[in-house]
Amino acid sequence: MNKDLKYWKEAATMILAAGVRNRFESKSVKNTQTYRPSPLEPIRERNVEKPVFDYTVLLLQRSARSSFMPDAQVFPGGTVSTSDFSSEWIQMFQPFCEPPNFNLGTIRQIGKRAPIFAMDRRKLGSQIPGEVAFRICAIRETFEESGILVVKPNAPDKCLNGQGAIKLPPYDQKELSSWRPLVHENAVNFIKMCRELDCVPNIWALKEWSNWLTPTYLKTKRFDTAFFICCLQEIPFTEHDGHETVHYDWMSPPEVIEGHHSKNLYVPPPQWYELGRICRLPHLQDLQQFSQDRMVEGCERWFPICLLASDGSVILYPGDELYPEDPDCTGEKDMNLSSSKSLEQLRLEVTRLHRVELRSLYDCTLYVNIEPQCKHVHPLMMYTYPNSHL
Structure with missing residues (x-):
């Protein structure tokens, strides 16, 4: 509707x-x-x-x-x-x-x-x-x-x-x-x-x-x-x-x-x-x-953005430093990104993290160190960035 x-x-x-x-x-x-x-x-x-x-x-x-x-x-x-x-x-x-x-x-x-x-x-x-x-x-x-x-x-x-x-x-x-x-x-x-x-x-x-x-x-x-x-x-x-x-x-x-x-x-x-x-x-x-x-x-609307790296892909969520400021949610524009850098390089070059790194369909790692919005909580995952907000 x-x-x-x-x-x-x-x-x-x-x-x-x-x-x-x-x-x-x-x-x-x-x-x-x-x-x-x-x-x-x-x-x-x-x-x-x-x-x-x-x-x-x-x-x-x-x-x-x-x-x-x-x-x-x-x-x-x-x-x-x-x-x-x-x-x-x-x-x-x-x-x-x-x-x-x-x-x-x-x-x-x-x-x-x-x-x-x-x-x-x-x-x-x-x-x-x-x-x-x-x-x-x-x-x-x-x-x-x-x-x-x-x-x-x-x-x-x-x-x-x-x-x-x-x-x-x-x-x-x-x-x-x-x-x-x-x-x-x-x-x-x-x-x-x-x-x-x-x-x-x-x-x-x-x-x-x-x-x-x-x-x-x-x-x-x-x-x-x-x-x-x-x-x-x-x-x-x-x-x-x-x-x-x-x-x-x-x-x-x-x-x-x-x-x-x-x-x-x-x-x-x-x-x-x-x-x-x-x-x-x-x-x-x-x-x-x-x-x-x-x-x-309440809650935010999350529109995940994909960033293709040299050794996998990054799923960016709102708040991440590489997340677009004003993503086009109409679907008219291609919002997906690419880089020749590795997943680790892309991660170490920024300070604000809210992303999942994917090396395969099942190999996924969460990195997050920002404050959650709407008084929510960040995931407590098996593979979580050691310096993440816990």
């Missing part, structure tokens, strides 16, 4: 974190037995006790036939539909809240608000603000791809924000399974399903986390994607759809990162970066509280 981004489609994704019953016996919940992650060696080498995570995150493996990121392990999500902006939602949400805010709280972001949220959708004919519609999209797509339904029943208890990790309402799995292909076929059926189940998407459980533009160096589809995070008390029933997604994995964030570096699975850069952020918060309660408190600060 954003006509300013001619070559990007708007999308939403959900980082789902679910508690495990015994954090001292935190084992991956997987539907395959082929992967056994090893401990984080760099943490042992620093003589730092390895943190024990009391939660796992959901990763879905995309189909090899997918036209975008085939075989990659990603968070659930997808492209926004016009039905996510439907005025029918206003009546359905009335027992809980009213427009225009929908009880999501006020964003007090310092600096420019990410356009995906800042855009006045009324000019496009919708009474549903982007911060609501993209949450609906993330919830709908998560249901389509994994069978997990993050909704709130129309019940007397109307507590919305700040209630910690949520417990999903119990629904008959056969009934939900019958709705999934219908919703996949036509997103309007998600509205019909919520009416029949007498519930609404639990938009208050999703906390605004980040906003990524697909970089132009990827000669493929491009998305302007809103990332949300949602904390669940326990791992729910999960089932991949067999079409867009062919496997699912509930794993701790360090296990996912280690799996990527050991080439057991492939995690695209945005997911890799966000998992590194989450690694700073090994306890679900802390992750929930941090995402709740930080949400009011």
